[in-house]
Amino acid sequence: MLKIRNFSKSYKGDKKAVDQLNLEIANGDIFGFIGHNGAGKTTTIRAIAGVMDFEEGDIFINGVSIKKDPVACKKITAYIPDNPDLYEHLTGISYLNFIGDIYEVNKFDRETLIEKYSDAFELTSNLGDSIASYSHGMKQKLAIIAALIHRPKLLILDEPFVGLDPKAAHTLKSIMSDLCKSGSAIFFSTHVLEVAEKLCNRIAIIKNGKLIAYGPTKEVTGDHSLEDVFLDLIDKK
Amino acid sequence: MKKVLRLISVQLGAILGDMLSIGNNRKRKPKAIYFGVLLFVLGMGSIAFFYCFMLGKGLQMYNSIDILPAMMMAVISMIVLLTTVFKVKGTIFGFKDYDMVMSLPVKTGSIVASRLILLYSINFLFVLMIMIPMMIAYGVLANPGYLFYLYGLLTIWFIPLVPIILASVLGTGITYIASKFRHSNLANIIVSVILILAIIVLPLFVKDTGEEIVNFSRALTEQVNSIYPLADMYTKAVVHNNSMALVSFLGISVVCFLLYSLLIGKVFKKMNTVIMTGRYRTNYKMGELKQTTPFQALYKKELARYFSSTIYVLNTGVGIIMLIAGAVALLFVDLEQMLGVPQALDMIRKVSPIFISFCLATSSTTMASISLEGKNLWVIKSLPVSTKVIFLSKMAVNFTITAPSVIAAVLISIVLELSMIQTLLLLGITIGFSFFVAVFGMLVNLKLPNFNWTTETVVVKQSASSVVTIFSGIGIAALQYLMLLILPSFELAYLIYGILLILTDIALYKILITWGNKRFVAL
Numbered sequence: 001m002l003k004i005r006n007f008s009k010s011y012k013g014d015k016k017a018v019d020q021l022n023l024e025i026a027n028g029d030i031f032g033f034i035g036h037n038g039a040g041k042t043t044t045i046r047a048i049a050g051v052m053d054f055e056e057g058d059i060f061i062n063g064v065s066i067k068k069d070p071v072a073c074k075k076i077t078a079y080i081p082d083n084p085d086l087y088e089h090l091t092g093i094s095y096l097n098f099i100g101d102i103y104e105v106n107k108f109d110r111e112t113l114i115e116k117y118s119d120a121f122e123l124t125s126n127l128g129d130s131i132a133s134y135s136h137g138m139k140q141k142l143a144i145i146a147a148l149i150h151r152p153k154l155l156i157l158d159e160p161f162v163g164l165d166p167k168a169a170h171t172l173k174s175i176m177s178d179l180c181k182s183g184s185a186i187f188f189s190t191h192v193l194e195v196a197e198k199l200c201n202r203i204a205i206i207k208n209g210k211l212i213a214y215g216p217t218k219e220v221t222g223d224h225s226l227e228d229v230f231l232d233l234i235d236k237k
Numbered sequence: 238m239k240k241v242l243r244l245i246s247v248q249l250g251a252i253l254g255d256m257l258s259i260g261n262n263r264k265r266k267p268k269a270i271y272f273g274v275l276l277f278v279l280g281m282g283s284i285a286f287f288y289c290f291m292l293g294k295g296l297q298m299y300n301s302i303d304i305l306p307a308m309m310m311a312v313i314s315m316i317v318l319l320t321t322v323f324k325v326k327g328t329i330f331g332f333k334d335y336d337m338v339m340s341l342p343v344k345t346g347s348i349v350a351s352r353l354i355l356l357y358s359i360n361f362l363f364v365l366m367i368m369i370p371m372m373i374a375y376g377v378l379a380n381p382g383y384l385f386y387l388y389g390l391l392t393i394w395f396i397p398l399v400p401i402i403l404a405s406v407l408g409t410g411i412t413y414i415a416s417k418f419r420h421s422n423l424a425n426i427i428v429s430v431i432l433i434l435a436i437i438v439l440p441l442f443v444k445d446t447g448e449e450i451v452n453f454s455r456a457l458t459e460q461v462n463s464i465y466p467l468a469d470m471y472t473k474a475v476v477h478n479n480s481m482a483l484v485s486f487l488g489i490s491v492v493c494f495l496l497y498s499l500l501i502g503k504v505f506k507k508m509n510t511v512i513m514t515g516r517y518r519t520n521y522k523m524g525e526l527k528q529t530t531p532f533q534a535l536y537k538k539e540l541a542r543y544f545s546s547t548i549y550v551l552n553t554g555v556g557i558i559m560l561i562a563g564a565v566a567l568l569f570v571d572l573e574q575m576l577g578v579p580q581a582l583d584m585i586r587k588v589s590p591i592f593i594s595f596c597l598a599t600s601s602t603t604m605a606s607i608s609l610e611g612k613n614l615w616v617i618k619s620l621p622v623s624t625k626v627i628f629l630s631k632m633a634v635n636f637t638i639t640a641p642s643v644i645a646a647v648l649i650s651i652v653l654e655l656s657m658i659q660t661l662l663l664l665g666i667t668i669g670f671s672f673f674v675a676v677f678g679m680l681v682n683l684k685l686p687n688f689n690w691t692t693e694t695v696v697v698k699q700s701a702s703s704v705v706t707i708f709s710g711i712g713i714a715a716l717q718y719l720m721l722l723i724l725p726s727f728e729l730a731y732l733i734y735g736i737l738l739i740l741t742d743i744a745l746y747k748i749l750i751t752w753g754n755k756r757f758v759a760l
Contacts (some may be wrong), residue, residue, distance in 0.1 A: 101534030
């Protein structure tokens with residue numbers, strides 16, 4: 001579903017934020033992307049989502065290059081950034097309907113899925129309010145619902161659990177599992193190592209723009225906890 | 238006091254940073270930007286000087302030069318009043334960093350003082366740009382004594398105080414009432430448009446000519462003096478060097494401002510709490526949803542964004558409002574009699590395409606539409622739509638706003654009894670110029686975007702993109718006048734201009750879908 005080939009990115013001639021990254025994610029994978037602050041996680045995620053331009057390497061979604069046909073890649077992808085700044089002049093429901101129109105979701109699916117996920121995240125009663133009146137967590141929930149209503153084949157999330165209440169975080173985890181069972185792939189970054197360890201079947205650890213560990217979660221952690229492995233790798237390498 | 242000064246420096250720094258920065262980097266301020274700002278200040282100052290000098294010359298012919306300082310003081314007071322009404326929300330109340338600032342270990346009074354001084358500083362720059370050229374023009378024409386300059390320079394600091402208070406009271410009232418409504422921005426826009434229309438249309442019905450205009454100016458000045466006694470004190474102080482009037486002018490301004498500061502200090506926290514929390518809450522129930530195409534969805538989103546910002550609508554809509562008001566007024570006014578000039582209709586026929594182009598030059602919504610995406614830029618960049626569709630949806634909003642100019646052109650051609658060829662030329666230039674402002678504004682905004690703004694006012698009114706787009710548009714419109722002077726017939730001048738305009742439109746559109754596309758992807 002997702003192939004990253006020799007991807008590098010540097011900002012204004014400074015040192016590389018990401019250096020020669022190679023990754024592969026198959027259908028049904030929940031892939032955790034872990035690293036310290038400034039390691040290159042958000043840069044990679046923004047490049048996969050087609051939000052950020054890059055020169056070195058290529059990224060393929062379902063076999064299509066994001067550089068050559070970004071619209072085809074974005075049609076099957078959903079992206080949620082770490083800070084969900086949404087259109088504050090719209091109401092929650094008008095934002096969801098806007099996303100439904102852009103992804104050409106049919107009327108039945110649109111209404112059914114909006115109701116299903118809004119109820120799951122307990123946001124339905126607030127959908128008529130202006131997004132400007134939403135709290136950070138409510139905006140995060142709205143961004144997640146918007147990402148789910150077009151049934152993406154690849155879901156890309158940057159720190160999705162930040163700002164969510166415990167119940168919403170639990171709901172998101174079960175939706176992520178269901179989505180992968182239905183054949184979609186999920187690529188997400190997180191600092192909550194317990195979540196990554198429990199939820200992800202594969203993980204990658206990035207340090208200073210370079211991949212330092214990559215593979216099935218059990219292979220990467222071995223007999224240790226992910227936290228121990230992460231701290232060990234970050235301190236030593 | 239140290240804390241107040243620190244707050245002011247940080248807030249002023251943020252506004253100047255917003256005005257001068259390009260792209261995502263606040264630190265990146267090319268030298269050309271500083272040069273552009275200098276050019277803008279000098280340009281505005283020169284225009285103000287030219288205006289004051291010509292007005293003064295006219296007044297001098299009727300021995301009324303003494304009313305020039307009071308007239309310009311009244312004009313700048315009116316400008317401060319009108320522009321500050323819409324700045325109150327965002328500067329004193331409901332500003333973005335309210336929570337952060339209020340959590341600092343600083344007295345509320347100090348925060349209020351910093352916000353008021355901020356509002357004063359922004360207005361003071363505009364007062365300087367009008368009043369200094371006025372003093373020079375008056376100095377050249379009336380040759381006053383040194384006290385004129387001394388009192389003039391002293392009073393400049395105090396001119397914005399009372400207009401700011403009046404505007405703040407009005408703005409606070411509007412903000413408070415609007416916060417109670419679901420569509421507060423729309424209510425705000427409607428009231429403002431009515432105000433602008435009244436200012437534009439009413440003078441058209443005053444049938445005075447020549448000397449009567451001067452008498453009218455004097456009568457108007459006297460009326461302003463009676464409504465706004467500070468204008469009278471100002472004249473007595475600056476023109477007649479009356480020191481009692483000077484002390485009264487300064488004293489009243491300062492006392493009013495201090496009293497107002499104390500009052501605002503008392504209601505500051507309460508008003509901000511009402512504005513921040515008084516939003517409409519509904520208990521939404523899922524119902525039927527309407528489906529549209531991706532382009533229509535983007536267009537609707539863009540149009541909703543446009544009407545969500547009062548300052549955006551007023552700044553880019555005023556040209557079209559003026560045009561429509563002017564065209565409708567033409568239906569009811571006998572121009573030759575009003576202007577007192579024979580063949581006035583012929584002159585107006587010749588300049589009507591220039592007038593329409595000038596109005597359109599101020600109506601580019603695209604000059605700010607990329608910048609206004611701000612922190613939401615990730616949304617459109619992650620959507621599965623081509624950059625071309627995004628551009629077209631933004632341009633379609635601009636066409637929606639400028640579409641009434643075609644109706645105005647038809648009205649003008651009927652009232653001025655234009656021939657078929659003249660009507661076609663007028664319509665061609667109107668449509669061609671509408672397209673020009675939409676494409677050109679978009680290109681300039683792509684070249685000079687600003688995503689770090691803290692207030693929309695900066696993006697819409699004071700950003701590099703808006704200044705370059707508006708002044709270039711005015712320049713391109715003014716070319717028509719040059720062609721009228723060079724070419725033998727005005728039909729030929731407009732025909733050549735129209736052809737050049739269409740060719741420019743095609744070239745700019747091609748640049749937009751090639752260079753513009755690459756530029757957008759790189760943002």
